[in-house]
Amino acid sequence: MTPEGGRAIADVKVLSSSGPYRVRIGPGVSAQLGPALLELGLRGKVALISDDDVFHLHALAPMGSLEEAKLPCLPIRIPPGEASKTLARADWLYGRLIEGGIGRDDTVVALGGGVVGDLAGFVAATYHRGVAFVQLPTTLLSQVDSSVGGKVAVDHPLGKNLVGAFYPPRTVLADTDTLATLPPRERWSGLAEVVKAAFVADADFLPILEEQLERLAEPSPPAGLLAEAIARSVRIKAAVVEADEHEGGLRRILNFGHTIGHALELATGFGVLTHGEAVVMGMRAALFVSVELGTLAAPEAERATRLLARFPAPPPFRAPSPEAVIAGLQRDKKADRFVVLSALGKAEVVRGLEPRLLRRAIDKAYEGLI
Numbered sequence: 001m002t003p004e005g006g007r008a009i010a011d012v013k014v015l016s017s018s019g020p021y022r023v024r025i026g027p028g029v030s031a032q033l034g035p036a037l038l039e040l041g042l043r044g045k046v047a048l049i050s051d052d053d054v055f056h057l058h059a060l061a062p063m064g065s066l067e068e069a070k071l072p073c074l075p076i077r078i079p080p081g082e083a084s085k086t087l088a089r090a091d092w093l094y095g096r097l098i099e100g101g102i103g104r105d106d107t108v109v110a111l112g113g114g115v116v117g118d119l120a121g122f123v124a125a126t127y128h129r130g131v132a133f134v135q136l137p138t139t140l141l142s143q144v145d146s147s148v149g150g151k152v153a154v155d156h157p158l159g160k161n162l163v164g165a166f167y168p169p170r171t172v173l174a175d176t177d178t179l180a181t182l183p184p185r186e187r188w189s190g191l192a193e194v195v196k197a198a199f200v201a202d203a204d205f206l207p208i209l210e211e212q213l214e215r216l217a218e219p220s221p222p223a224g225l226l227a228e229a230i231a232r233s234v235r236i237k238a239a240v241v242e243a244d245e246h247e248g249g250l251r252r253i254l255n256f257g258h259t260i261g262h263a264l265e266l267a268t269g270f271g272v273l274t275h276g277e278a279v280v281m282g283m284r285a286a287l288f289v290s291v292e293l294g295t296l297a298a299p300e301a302e303r304a305t306r307l308l309a310r311f312p313a314p315p316p317f318r319a320p321s322p323e324a325v326i327a328g329l330q331r332d333k334k335a336d337r338f339v340v341l342s343a344l345g346k347a348e349v350v351r352g353l354e355p356r357l358l359r360r361a362i363d364k365a366y367e368g369l370i
C-alpha cells in the first residue's frame, strides 16, 4: 500500500454498451482489486492472467487484496511478448480455465501490458460466451490506451489483431507505481500512443508534451506529471469510444499511424518492433500523406514531425521491402481507409490512397532509420 493508501489520483468514467466502468489511475490502486471486485458484485473465483515478468514484479499487491477480500485466485502465467498474442495461446488459456474450474460467474483479470490485456480480454469474451473481465494495466501503453475502449484481440500470422471482439472491462485499475520497473524502450512505446492521442484529438495537450516528453520517459517522472498525462490520454480515448464504441466512424481516428504501423509489425515479425515504435514510423508516414493530400499545412506537419523525431530509433532491424509492407497493409481490417490529420488535434479518414503515394509514405516511415 502506498502513502495514499491506493487512492486514485484520477477516476475516469467510461460509458459502454455493456454498462459504465471506472478507470482508476494512481499509485497503489492495484492493491484495491479485491474491494473493486466486491463493489461490482463479482464474488466468484478470479483467474489472474499475467506474463512471467510482470507476475514476478507486480502480482503481490493485487493477489494480497484478493486474499483479504476472500476471493479465491487462480494465477496463470504466459511468456512475455507479442508472440503470445495468438489463438494457440488463447486455446492454452481456455484449458487452464477449464482445469481450474473457472465458470460463468467467475472473473478474468489481466495483469500486464497490452499483450496480456488483449489476449486475456479475448479469452474472457469467448470463454463460456463471456465472463467478467477486469484490466490491471502495467505498461504506459496499456494504461493510456489498450485497457480502455474494449478492443480485445489476438494476432494471426497474416495480420495484426485480425481475430477479436469488442468486450469492455468491468473496471480498470491503472497502478502508476508499476511503471517504475518499466524498461525505457517500453516507456517510449507508450508515449507514442500519448502523442497520437494529442495529434488526433487534443491540440492543447501538445505544448505540454513538447515541453515534457523526455521527462515523461524517465524512470521516475514527477508523479503528478505522469498521472496527469495518463489521465488526459484516457479522457481523450474515453470521449472517442463513448461516441463510437464499435468503430463505425469517429473511433477510426485512434488508428492514426496504425495502417502502416501494423503492417510494419507484421512484416518485421511480431515483437521485433514495439507497437509504439511501429506507430511512430506509421505516424511519420501519415503526416507526409496528410501534407501530400493537402489536408494538413506543412508547418503543422513539421511541428508534429519534430516531436516524433525526439523518439529514440528502434534497435537495428531488417527493413521489409515496401511491397512486403503493402501486402500486409492490404490485409489490415481497415486496408481501404487511411487516417490523416486535418489540423493538429483533428483527424479525418481518406479512402483509396494511390499505391505510388503509399510507397513514398513507407520511405518516409524508414527515413533516417535504415
Ligand SMILES: NC(=O)c1ccc[n+]([C@@H]2O[C@H](COP(=O)([O-])OP(=O)(O)OC[C@H]3O[C@@H](n4cnc5c(N)ncnc54)[C@H](O)[C@@H]3O)[C@@H](O)[C@H]2O)c1
Binding pocket: 051, 053, 054, 057, 058, 080, 081, 082, 085, 112, 113, 114, 115, 116, 118, 138, 139, 140, 141, 142, 145, 146, 147, 148, 149, 150, 151, 152, 161, 178, 179, 180, 181, 182, 183, 186, 189, 190, 193, 274, 275, 276
Ligand atoms: N486494445 C487496444 O485498444 C490496444 C491499444 C494499443 C495497443 N494494443 C496492443 O497492445 C500491445 C502492446 O502492449 P504493450 O506495449 O503494453 O506490450 P507488452 O504487453 O508486450 O509489454 C511490453 C513488455 O513490458 C513488460 N512489462 C509489462 N509491464 C511491466 C512493468 N510494469 N515493469 C517491467 N516490465 C513490464 C512485458 O513483460 C513485456 O515484455 C500490442 O499487441 C498492441 O497491438 C491494443
Ligand SMILES: O=C(O)C(=O)C[C@@H](O)[C@H](O)[C@H](O)COP(=O)(O)O
Binding pocket: 145, 149, 151, 160, 161, 193, 247, 251, 254, 255, 258, 333
Ligand atoms: O482503440 C482503438 O480503436 C485504437 O485504434 C487504439 C490503437 O492504439 C490500438 O493499437 C488498437 O488495437 C488498434 O486496433 P485495430 O482495430 O486497428 O486492430
Ligand SMILES: [Zn+2]
Binding pocket: 145, 193, 258, 275, 279
Ligand atoms: Zn495502438
